[in-house]
Amino acid sequence: MRGLVLLAMLLLAACHDEPSFDERYDKAxxxxxxRAKRMDADIAxxxxxxxxxxxxxxxxxxxxxxxxxxxxxxx
Numbered sequence: 001m002r003g004l005v006l007l008a009m010l011l012l013a014a015c016h017d018e019p020s021f022d023e024r025y026d027k028a029x030x031x032x033x034x035r036a037k038r039m040d041a042d043i044a045x046x047x048x049x050x051x052x053x054x055x056x057x058x059x060x061x062x063x064x065x066x067x068x069x070x071x072x073x074x075x
Contacts, residue, residue, distance in 0.1 A: 019027075
């Protein structure tokens with residue numbers, strides 16, 4: 001009987017510590033906002049690096065002529 005009462009108290013104590021919906025939402029919103037800021041910073045850094053390289057884009061080389069297989073000897 002004591003074990004049952006102890007188990008019930010432990011279960012009630014475990015359920016009490018769960019965060020509310022608003023707390024979980026705020027935490028997720030902060031994580032998303034931080035991730036978005038990091039992504040914006042990465043994009044800005046890539047844009048600065050691209051602008052810093054003064055290389056002009058070069059044209060692609062001419063396409064190679066396709067090779068033709070030798071005709072079969074028929075054997």
